[in-house]
Amino acid sequence: MSTDTTAGLPQAEPPEATIRGIVARGVRRTFGDVVAVDSMDLEAPAGQVTALVGPNGSGKTTLLLVLASLLVPDAGTVRIAGFDPVTQSREVRRRVGWMPDVFGTWETLTCREVLRTVADAYYVPPATARTRIDELLTMIHLDDLADRPTQVLSRGQKQRLGLARALVHDPAVLLLDEPASGLDPRSRVELRTIVRRLAAAGKAVLVSSHVLSELDEMADRAVIVAQGRTLSTEQLTEHVTQTRPWRVRALDQAALIRALQARSLSFALPETATERDGVEVAIASDTEAAALLADLVREGVPVLSFQPAAGALEQAYLSLTSLSGDRR
Amino acid sequence: MTTQVLDSRSGESADAVAGRERFWAGVLTVARLELRQRVRSSRWVAVLVVWTALLALLTVLIRWSVFKAYSVSEQTGVELTRAHADAGRSVFGIVVFLVLSLGALVVPALSSTSVNGDRSAGILATLQTTLLTPLQIVIGKLAAAWTVALALLGCALPFILWAFFEGGTPVGRLVVGLVVLALILLVICAIGLGWSAIASRTSSSALLTYLSVAFLGLGLPLLFALSVPLVSQDEQVTVRNFQYNDDGTTGQCVTETQQLSVFHSERSWWLLAPSPYVVVADAAPRPAGVDSTSDPLSAIRAGVREARLGPDPIQDWCGPGATGGDPSSAATAREQQRAKDRERLGYTWPYGLAVDLAVGGGFAAVAVRRLRSPARRLPRGTRVA
Numbered sequence: 001m002s003t004d005t006t007a008g009l010p011q012a013e014p015p016e017a018t019i020r021g022i023v024a025r026g027v028r029r030t031f032g033d034v035v036a037v038d039s040m041d042l043e044a045p046a047g048q049v050t051a052l053v054g055p056n057g058s059g060k061t062t063l064l065l066v067l068a069s070l071l072v073p074d075a076g077t078v079r080i081a082g083f084d085p086v087t088q089s090r091e092v093r094r095r096v097g098w099m100p101d102v103f104g105t106w107e108t109l110t111c112r113e114v115l116r117t118v119a120d121a122y123y124v125p126p127a128t129a130r131t132r133i134d135e136l137l138t139m140i141h142l143d144d145l146a147d148r149p150t151q152v153l154s155r156g157q158k159q160r161l162g163l164a165r166a167l168v169h170d171p172a173v174l175l176l177d178e179p180a181s182g183l184d185p186r187s188r189v190e191l192r193t194i195v196r197r198l199a200a201a202g203k204a205v206l207v208s209s210h211v212l213s214e215l216d217e218m219a220d221r222a223v224i225v226a227q228g229r230t231l232s233t234e235q236l237t238e239h240v241t242q243t244r245p246w247r248v249r250a251l252d253q254a255a256l257i258r259a260l261q262a263r264s265l266s267f268a269l270p271e272t273a274t275e276r277d278g279v280e281v282a283i284a285s286d287t288e289a290a291a292l293l294a295d296l297v298r299e300g301v302p303v304l305s306f307q308p309a310a311g312a313l314e315q316a317y318l319s320l321t322s323l324s325g326d327r328r
Numbered sequence: 329m330t331t332q333v334l335d336s337r338s339g340e341s342a343d344a345v346a347g348r349e350r351f352w353a354g355v356l357t358v359a360r361l362e363l364r365q366r367v368r369s370s371r372w373v374a375v376l377v378v379w380t381a382l383l384a385l386l387t388v389l390i391r392w393s394v395f396k397a398y399s400v401s402e403q404t405g406v407e408l409t410r411a412h413a414d415a416g417r418s419v420f421g422i423v424v425f426l427v428l429s430l431g432a433l434v435v436p437a438l439s440s441t442s443v444n445g446d447r448s449a450g451i452l453a454t455l456q457t458t459l460l461t462p463l464q465i466v467i468g469k470l471a472a473a474w475t476v477a478l479a480l481l482g483c484a485l486p487f488i489l490w491a492f493f494e495g496g497t498p499v500g501r502l503v504v505g506l507v508v509l510a511l512i513l514l515v516i517c518a519i520g521l522g523w524s525a526i527a528s529r530t531s532s533s534a535l536l537t538y539l540s541v542a543f544l545g546l547g548l549p550l551l552f553a554l555s556v557p558l559v560s561q562d563e564q565v566t567v568r569n570f571q572y573n574d575d576g577t578t579g580q581c582v583t584e585t586q587q588l589s590v591f592h593s594e595r596s597w598w599l600l601a602p603s604p605y606v607v608v609a610d611a612a613p614r615p616a617g618v619d620s621t622s623d624p625l626s627a628i629r630a631g632v633r634e635a636r637l638g639p640d641p642i643q644d645w646c647g648p649g650a651t652g653g654d655p656s657s658a659a660t661a662r663e664q665q666r667a668k669d670r671e672r673l674g675y676t677w678p679y680g681l682a683v684d685l686a687v688g689g690g691f692a693a694v695a696v697r698r699l700r701s702p703a704r705r706l707p708r709g710t711r712v713a
Contacts, residue, residue: 031706068457072702086702090459098457104450106361108368120357121458123350165454 019082020046021204022067022173027076028228029062036062038228039076044206044221046172049199051219051236052208053317059228060208061101064177067206068098081172081204094122097166101177101208107151111142111161114150115168122169129168136164139194155182163194174198174205180214192218216311224320231320236313245309246289249278251302259301263292280309354460358468361455363475366438372476379434380483387423387487391494394418414622416494421612421625423491427484428509428608432541434480435513439473440520440537441530443695448530453701462699466521466692473517481510492613499613508611508681512604515688516541522691525698544684545604552599552635559595562587567643581646594638601680602687606632610677633670640666 022044029037037059044050052060065071066078069085069092078084083091106114112133119129137146140160145153150161159182166174176195180188195218199205209215215222222234250256260267260281267281283289293306310318366372395401398415400408446452455465485506492502520537527533565588572579600606609628644662 065453066702068453069702070453070456072704089702093457093459096457100450100453102450104454106365106451109361109364113364117357117361118454118458121354121455121460123353123459 019079020172020202021048021081022050022206023077023079024063024067025077027063027066027078028074029059029066029071030074035228037066037073039230040225040228041230042206042223043233044173044204046204047199047202048220049195049205049207049218051215051222051313052206052225053210053212053215053222053313054208054225056210058226060225061177063225064098064175064206064208068096068175069093094169095172096175097169097171097173098175099162099166099177099179101181105150105153105158105161108149110147110149111137111153112146114161115164118165119168124169132168132170136167140164141190156184156187159183160187160191163191167198172203174203176205176207178209179207180209180211188214212314212317213311216313219313222313222316224317226320232316234313234316243282243284244315245280246283246306247278247280247309248296248306249304250296251304253278255301256296256303259296259299263295265292278305351464354464355468355471358455358460358465359471359475362442362469362472366442366472367476372479375434376479376483379430379480382430383423383427383484383487386426387419387491390422390426391419391491394422412494416491417623417626419494420488420491421609421623423484423487424505424509424608424612424625425605427481427488428512428604429545431477431480431484431513432516432545432604433538435473435477435516436520436534436537436541438476438520439469439517440524440534442469442473442521443525443699444528444533445524445530447528452699456699456701462696462701465699466695469695470514470517470521470692473521474514477513477517478510481506481513502613505608505612508677509608511681512607512684515604515684518688518692522694525695544602544687548599548603549606552596555596555599556591559592560589561592563590565590565639565643566641568646570646588643590639592638593635597632597635598679600632600635601676602683603680604684607677607680607684610675610680629676630670632676633673634666636673636676637666637669 022042024040024042027037027040027042028035040059040063042050042052042063052063054060062071066073067080067085069080069089072086078086080092081095083095085092106117109117115133115136116129119133124132137143140163142153142157142161142164145157150158153161159179163176163179166176179195180191183191192214195205195207199220207215207219216236219236222236224231224234248256256279257267260279265281265283267279269277269279281292283292289306293303296303296306308315395415398411398418400411400415403411443452446455456462460468488506516537519540520533523533523536523540524530527536564585566583567586567588568581568583570579571582606628609625610632612625612629640662642662
C-alpha cells in the first residue's frame with residue numbers, strides 16, 4: 001500500500017492527466033468561526049475515479065462546493081482543468097458537472113424538462129441537447145418516466161436524474177457528492193458501471209461517499225479526509241504490501257486451523273464465530289496470501305473462500321481515522 | 329492581431345451579437361423555468377379566476393353606489409351628461425386604485441420567495457453552477473413574476489375599460505395610465521425579489537416586501553403629513569380679509585399684512601410623489617384642460633400639485649361669497665390663477681415613477697449581488713446547496 005502523505009506530494013509540474021483534472025492545494029474554508037475545511041490537498045487526474053472519503057462533517061461537501069465554483073476558499077489554490085474557479089468560474093463551469101448531496105429538483109417539471117432546462121442553461125445547441133437527453137434518460141432508466149413530473153420520482157430515481165443533470169453538457173470533470181445514497185442495489189451496480197465508463201472516456205471523476213466497499217470497486221484512488229484535513233491519498237489499484245487480515249473459509253474448519261497452526265500463522269476466530277464465518281488470518285502481503293492459498297489447496301484443505309477481511313479502502317480508512325481519533 | 333468579424337449593419341463584432349442573443353436566451357431559460365415551476369405548482373389559474381370574479385363583483389358594486397351618490401338618474405340634459413362623466417371618472421379612479429391595492433397584495437407572492445425559496449429547496453445552486461450569470465437569473469425571475477402580474481392586470485382590464493368609457497375621457501392617455509400601472513407592478517416584483525435574496529427565510533422576505541410596498545403607498549404620504557411642523561414657519565403674509573362696516577352687515581375686502589404660520593409644502597411634496605397611488609392618479613387620463621377635483625384621481629392630482637406650488641403668497645379669506653358672488657371678484661380670479669398655475673406645473677408622475685423605478689432597480693441590483701458565486705459570505709443560516 002503506497003501512502004504518500006500530503007507533505008510528500010510532488011511539487012514539480014503535475015502530469016498531463018492532472019492538468020486536465022482537479023488539483024487543490026491547501027484549501028481552507030471557514031463559516032464564521034466554524035472551520036469546515038482546514039487544509040485539504042487533492043488531485044483527481046483525468047481518466048481516473050478518485051474517491052473522497054471521510055467521516056460526517058469532515059468537510060467533503062464544502063470542498064466539493066469550492067471545486068464546483070460556488071464558494072471562494074479562504075486560502076489555497078484550486079485548478080479545475082487548469083482554470084481557477086474563483087477568477088475563471090465560467091471556464092470552470094463549462095467543464096464541471098456537479099451532483100449535489102441534497103438533490104433538490106424543480107418538482108413540477110418533467111424529467112425531460114429538467115434536463116432540457118439545464119442544457120439550455122449551458123447553451124447546448126437544441127439538436128445536440130435532444131439526442132443527448134434521450135441517451136441520458138435511457139442510461140438512467142427513466143425513459144418511461146421522462147414526461148412525468150419529477151415529484152413522482154422516488155429518492156433513488158431523483159438521484160439518478162441528478163446524475164443525468166450533471167452530465168448534460170458533457171463535462172470533463174465530474175463532482176459527485178454521495179451519488180449512491182438512496183440507490184437500490186441494481187442502481188448502485190449501474191452507477192459503478194457508468195462512473196467507470198466516464199473515467200474510461202477520459203473524464204476526471206471525484207466521488208465522495210460513505211459506502212467504502214462500493215468505492216473500493218469503483219475508485220482508482222482515494223483521498224481520505226478528517227476534520228477538514230487530508231490524511232492520505234491511497235492508490236487502490238496497486239498491490240497491498242502491508243499486513244492485513246484475510247478471511248478464509250473451508251468446508252473442514254478443523255483441517256484449516258491445523259494447517260495454519262503448522263505454519264505458526266496468527267489467526268483469530270471472528271467475535272461471533274460460527275462455522276460459516278471461517279477464520280481471520282493476518283498475512284503480510286498479497287504475494288504471501290497467494291502463496292498460502294496455493295499451499296492450502298495443495299495440502300487438500302477444502303477452501304471455500306479466501307478474501308481480504310476488509311476492502312483496501314476500508315482498511316486504510318479505519319486505521320487512519322482511528323489514529324486521528326476523529327468521530328465527529 | 330486578431331481580426332474580428334463585423335456585423336455589416338451595426339458594425340458590432342459577431343461575438344458581441346452572439347453574446348447578446350445568448351444573454352436573452354439565458355434570461356428566457358430562467359423565465360420559462362420560473363413560470364413552469366411556480367405557476368404550475370401554485371394553481372395560478374385558480375387565482376386568476378378568483379381575482380377576476382372579485383374584481384367583477386366589486387366593480388359592479390362600486391358603479392352602482394357611485395352612480396347613486398352622484399344621483400345620475402335624477403339629472404337631465406347637460407346636467408345628466410356632466411354627472412354621468414363625473415361618476416364615470418370616479419368609478420374609473422376607484423377601480424384603478426382597487427386593482428393597484430389588490431395587485432400590491434397578490435404580486436409580492438410571486439417574487440418574494442423566489443430566491444430564498446429556491447435556496448432552501450436546494451435548486452438555486454443548480455442554476456448558479458451553469459453558465460447563467462446572476463444578472464440573467466434575476467432578470468429571468470423578474471420577467472416571470474411580471475408576466476403573471478401583467479396577467480392579473482389583463483384580467484382587470486375589462487373592468488378598467490368599462491369604467492373608463494363611462495367617464496368620457498380621451499383614449500390616448502389611458503395607455504399611459506396602464507403602462508404606469510404595469511411599471512408599478514414591476515417595481516413591486518423587484519422589491520420582492522430583492523428581499524427574497526436578502527432574507528434567508530421566505531416568511532421574512534414576504535413580510536418585508538409587504539412592509540416596503542405599504543411604506544411606498546401609505547407610509548410616504550403619512551411622512552408628508554408628519555413633516556408639516558418641520559417645513560412650517562412664521563412669516564409675514566399678505567392677507568385679503570373681509571372687514572365689516574360699523575353697521576355689521578356690509579363691508580369690503582381689505583389687504584393687510586399678518587404674521588402667520590405658513591406650511592411650505594413645496595419643500596416636502598417629493599415625499600408624496602413616489603407613492604404608487606399618486607403616480608397612478610397623476611398619470612390617469614382626464615379631460616384635457618379641466619382642473620377638476622370632482623373625482624378621486626383628479627382630487628389627488630390637484631392636491632399634489634397644490635403641494636408642489638407651496639403656499640399662495642396672497643391668502644384670500646374673502647371668498648367669492650363675501651363680495652356678493654361676483655364672478656369677476658378678486659377671490660375667484662385668485663382661484664383661477666392657482667388652477668392655471670397647477671396646470672402649468674406639468675405632470676408629477678414622471679418624478680414619482682422615476683423614484684419607484686430606481687428603488688426597484690436598487691432591489692434588483694442587490695439580488696444580483698447576492699446571487700454572485702463563488703460566494704465569499706453566505707446569508708446567515710443557509711447552506712449553499
